[in-house]
Amino acid sequence: MSLFSGRDLVCVRGERQVFADLAFDLAPGGALLLSGPNGSGKSSLLRLMAGLLRPAGGTLTWDGAPVADDPETHRARLRYVGHLTAVKPVLTAAENVAFWARQAGAGVADVERALAGFALTPLAHVAGRLLSSGQRHRVALARLLAAPGDLWLLDEPSVGLDQASLAHLSAAIAAHRAAGGRVAVATHTPIDMPDAQTLSLAEFARAAPVSGGSGW
Amino acid sequence: MSTFADVVARDLRLALRQRGDAVMVVLFFVLTATLFPFAIGPEANLLARLAAGVIWVTALLAVLLSLERLFLADFDDGSLELLALAPTPLSLTVLAKVLAHWLTTGVPLIAAAPLIALLYNMDETALPALMLAMFLGTPSLSLTGAIGAALTLGARRGGVLVPLLVLPLYIPVLIFGVAAIDAALAGLSARPYLLFLGAIFLVTLVVAPLAAAAALRQAVE
Numbered sequence: 001m002s003l004f005s006g007r008d009l010v011c012v013r014g015e016r017q018v019f020a021d022l023a024f025d026l027a028p029g030g031a032l033l034l035s036g037p038n039g040s041g042k043s044s045l046l047r048l049m050a051g052l053l054r055p056a057g058g059t060l061t062w063d064g065a066p067v068a069d070d071p072e073t074h075r076a077r078l079r080y081v082g083h084l085t086a087v088k089p090v091l092t093a094a095e096n097v098a099f100w101a102r103q104a105g106a107g108v109a110d111v112e113r114a115l116a117g118f119a120l121t122p123l124a125h126v127a128g129r130l131l132s133s134g135q136r137h138r139v140a141l142a143r144l145l146a147a148p149g150d151l152w153l154l155d156e157p158s159v160g161l162d163q164a165s166l167a168h169l170s171a172a173i174a175a176h177r178a179a180g181g182r183v184a185v186a187t188h189t190p191i192d193m194p195d196a197q198t199l200s201l202a203e204f205a206r207a208a209p210v211s212g213g214s215g216w
Numbered sequence: 217m218s219t220f221a222d223v224v225a226r227d228l229r230l231a232l233r234q235r236g237d238a239v240m241v242v243l244f245f246v247l248t249a250t251l252f253p254f255a256i257g258p259e260a261n262l263l264a265r266l267a268a269g270v271i272w273v274t275a276l277l278a279v280l281l282s283l284e285r286l287f288l289a290d291f292d293d294g295s296l297e298l299l300a301l302a303p304t305p306l307s308l309t310v311l312a313k314v315l316a317h318w319l320t321t322g323v324p325l326i327a328a329a330p331l332i333a334l335l336y337n338m339d340e341t342a343l344p345a346l347m348l349a350m351f352l353g354t355p356s357l358s359l360t361g362a363i364g365a366a367l368t369l370g371a372r373r374g375g376v377l378v379p380l381l382v383l384p385l386y387i388p389v390l391i392f393g394v395a396a397i398d399a400a401l402a403g404l405s406a407r408p409y410l411l412f413l414g415a416i417f418l419v420t421l422v423v424a425p426l427a428a429a430a431a432l433r434q435a436v437e
Contacts, residue, residue: 050301053437076303084294090233091226102222103302 002063003027004049004151004182010057011044018044019204022058024197026151026182031173031193034186036201042186043083045201046153049184050080076105079149081157085140089129093120093139096128097146104147114146118168134160138168145172152176152183158191166191219304220312227316230289237285238320242328245278249332260337267336268397271346274332275325276357276386282321283361283382284375286313287432291369297436307429314362314425322354338401345400345410352413353393359417359424360385366431388416 009022018041026032034042047053049060051071060067067074087096098111115121118138123131131139137160144152152173158166170192173183177193185191231238252270253263290296299309329350330343338346364382368374396409 047437052297052300072303072305075301078301080298080301082294082297084292084297086294086298088226088230088293088295090230095229099222099226100298103219103299103304105219105303 004060004062006049006058006060008058009045009048009055009060011041011048011053012056013041013044017056019201020057022199022201022204024199026184028150028180028182029177030182031177031196032182032184033191033193033196033198034184034201035188035198036205040201040205042201043155046080046082046155046184046186049151050078050153051075052080077150078153079104079144079147079151080153080155081140081144082155083159085136087128087131087136087139090127092125092127093131093135093142094124096139097142100143101146104143104149110146110148114142114144117145117172118142118165134162134165137161138165141169141172144176148181150181152181152185154183154185154187156187157185158187158189219302220308223299223309223312224316224319227313228319231316231320237282238324241278241282241321242324244281245274245325245328246331248274248277250335253336263336264338267333267338268342268346268394268401270336271329271332271350271397272353272390272393275329275350275354276383276390278325279321279354279357279361280379280382280386282317283365283378286317286362286365287369287435288365288374291435296369296432300433300436305429306432307425310362310366310428310432311425314358314428317362318355318358322350322358325354326350338397341403342397342400345396345406348410349393349396349406349413352410352417353389356389356413356417356420357386359420360389362428363424363431366428366435369432369435389413392416 004026006022006024010020011018022045024032034045036042044053048055051067051074062074094111094115097114101110101114112121115124118141120138120142123135128136141157157169161169173191173193176183185193249270252266256262256266287296290299300306302309326347329346333343333346361382364378367381368377371377392409392412396406396413399409400406
């Protein structure tokens with residue numbers, strides 16, 4: 001059974017240590033719920049898992065092999081949805097999703113299914129600039145369905161979503177996990193994820209700054 | 217390779233749907249070049265001698281003006297993060313974006329250059345040299361500019377920093393670009409200068425995507 005794990009992870013942002021000695025294991029079909037107050041490093045941990053951020057210490061491994069040794073393979077299996085939606089104002093919802101699906105190596109056929117998964121079919125040909133912020137967020141989430149990937153990294157996926165869209169999100173995550181996918185979610189609002197492990201980042205916080213100086 | 221074509225197609229489509237940016241570059245090029253005769257005076261011989269220099273300097277400035285939009289929109293809306301996370305090497309994606317940038321700025325500048333040459337009464341025997349020099353030189357401008365644009369992404373008022381970083385690197389292109397035209401005007405062969413422009417292009421073609429990709433990874437961290 002392949003595990004995605006982190007050991008002794010240390011994250012430093014701008015001379016401030018966000019967390020240290022953090023460890024996690026994520027098995028196929030598993031879900032990791034990152035909790036903690038603002039600034040406890042939930043987003044940083046997700047960016048670290050994605051490879052956007054380099055850990056100041058510790059290792060990330062996939063099936064025992066360090067992720068840093070083969071970043072291309074790791075990038076091919078992960079899907080990241082962050083705070084920014086990457087929806088281009090002059091492209092339609094369908095064009096936006098299709099572009100990212102092809103970047104991740106999926107066909108155009110998946111786009112319609114992905115849009116339907118977040119009830120975006122009626123908006124498929126509406127330009128990004130005409131979408132509301134919640135709708136734009138749903139377009140970003142539809143990218144997850146357009147190109148299958150093993151590991152979903154979701155940063156505050158429920159922000160700005162209405163009740164119906166939240167249900168779509170829960171359904172999408174459940175289907176992804178049932179198919180053996182894994183998901184790591186940073187959120188403040190509860191998302192329906194049965195038997196998810198909770199990782200409380202506040203436990204790994206260190207108050208002391210890395211260096212003595214306070215910078216400027 | 218298809219993701220490369222996709223990025224080019226997307227950037228071209230974006231440029232086409234917000235035409236203002238590309239038009240502005242050519243407009244700036246033509247308008248600035250037409251200002252010189254008003255300032256210098258209408259003496260035909262003087263203008264003909266200045267033509268090569270004016271064309272190249274204004275083309276450089278026009279490219280400089282367009283560099284900011286190379287990565288900034290993608291950086292602001294999160295697209296850059298996703299491009300950095302795509303399985304395609306980021307340097308290849310940078311190359312695709314630079315190609316789209318050249319197609320929307322370099323090519324219109326090349327097309328507008330003969331108009332300026334005509335305006336300045338430049339001898340038409342030098343026109344082939346002018347076109348060839350522009351054709352070999354403008355891709356280097358886009359490529360080198362990408363490094364500057366990528367480096368200044370995180371900085372506040374990055375737009376001011378780009379010219380400081382990039383203009384010194386543009387000087388070789390400027391020198392050989394003007395020299396090629398001057399040689400053709402003097403009845404000499406423009407070939408050595410064109411070869412130099414080609415060499416600069418090949419070096420930047422290899423170095424710039426790697427350097428810009430490294431800078432972009434820093435920016436999205």
